[in-house]
Amino acid sequence: MISSVRNTFKNFIFWLNCARLYTLPITVLSWIVIFIYALKHNGNAILGIVALVGISLVHMATNLIDDYFDYKVLVKNEECQNQTKGFKCAYLKNNLVTINDLRNTIIRFLACAGVIGVFLFFASGKDVIYLAIIGLLIAVSYPKLSQNGLGEIAVIIAYGPLLFEGVYYVMCKTFSIDVLILSFACALFTNTILYTHMLMDFDADKTSHKKTLCLLLRTKSNALNFILVFYITGFLTIGWLGIKTNNYAYFLPWLTLPMIIDLYNALKNYNNDKNNMPQLHFWHHPIDNWDKIKETSDAPFYFRFLYSRNISTLFMLLTCIAILLA
Numbered sequence: 001m002i003s004s005v006r007n008t009f010k011n012f013i014f015w016l017n018c019a020r021l022y023t024l025p026i027t028v029l030s031w032i033v034i035f036i037y038a039l040k041h042n043g044n045a046i047l048g049i050v051a052l053v054g055i056s057l058v059h060m061a062t063n064l065i066d067d068y069f070d071y072k073v074l075v076k077n078e079e080c081q082n083q084t085k086g087f088k089c090a091y092l093k094n095n096l097v098t099i100n101d102l103r104n105t106i107i108r109f110l111a112c113a114g115v116i117g118v119f120l121f122f123a124s125g126k127d128v129i130y131l132a133i134i135g136l137l138i139a140v141s142y143p144k145l146s147q148n149g150l151g152e153i154a155v156i157i158a159y160g161p162l163l164f165e166g167v168y169y170v171m172c173k174t175f176s177i178d179v180l181i182l183s184f185a186c187a188l189f190t191n192t193i194l195y196t197h198m199l200m201d202f203d204a205d206k207t208s209h210k211k212t213l214c215l216l217l218r219t220k221s222n223a224l225n226f227i228l229v230f231y232i233t234g235f236l237t238i239g240w241l242g243i244k245t246n247n248y249a250y251f252l253p254w255l256t257l258p259m260i261i262d263l264y265n266a267l268k269n270y271n272n273d274k275n276n277m278p279q280l281h282f283w284h285h286p287i288d289n290w291d292k293i294k295e296t297s298d299a300p301f302y303f304r305f306l307y308s309r310n311i312s313t314l315f316m317l318l319t320c321i322a323i324l325l326a
Contacts, residue, residue, distance in 0.1 A: 019060035029316040034164045043171030054116035061109035062139040069143035124170045131166045149216045160187030181241045188234035189312040196308035220271040249322035253315045
């Protein structure tokens, strides 16, 4: 009995790692922003926490779905395998599980999220069903969308209006224009994490014949410059909310601007040389498992990816402070 429980727990942890549990913090941070906002408007904290569990399950299921379709491309294209980072679909490439095991796990994750959705439907109202359907459609279709230049739109919708209005509705049983504005500001910054990844995967995605937004922009230089569109629009949106609500603390997230300029230069150097490794400073941290990663060929990639995450994290935390100061 004890052995069975132990094996089940190990299997659970294994799949959490496969589902890239390390990517959850940005989802949690997005949730914290709207959770704090909803609490300021007398929202139900318990229902907000339950919603986070469901959101997290869908997030991890989406990561696994992305691996499911990417692996099918990788096994058919040796050149694409060589271009792709070593950790991509590693658990499948190393034969730790089968593609059928992956499919079954995706179903389990989504089924658990569905149970939570039913609970929230009875607790908060019928609009939960519509929100859940939109979330499921985005999760299932994300790989296809990302391969046709629409991945960024899917992320902005999922991490913006869907997450923010969804959590706010569950907690407060209503929707809000101000929440909508707030959602776009935060989602644009969240999207830059994905976009940074795709920018550095430019060559691999081109080899696998994906049609990401970066590739639709034709050159690495154009793709690099476009990341500024997301950042600038995010700044303008959060600033607009500050003016609209007379809460000028919403300009605090603009303090991330120097870090964005630093990241832009780092990405520009990466476009010219994938082995380029910038000198680390205190504002680049935290960088997970850096002592191990810095010894690998993936270090330049991983540094920039996690730095973009850290910038978005700081943006969210400053936004939380702005909400609390309202």
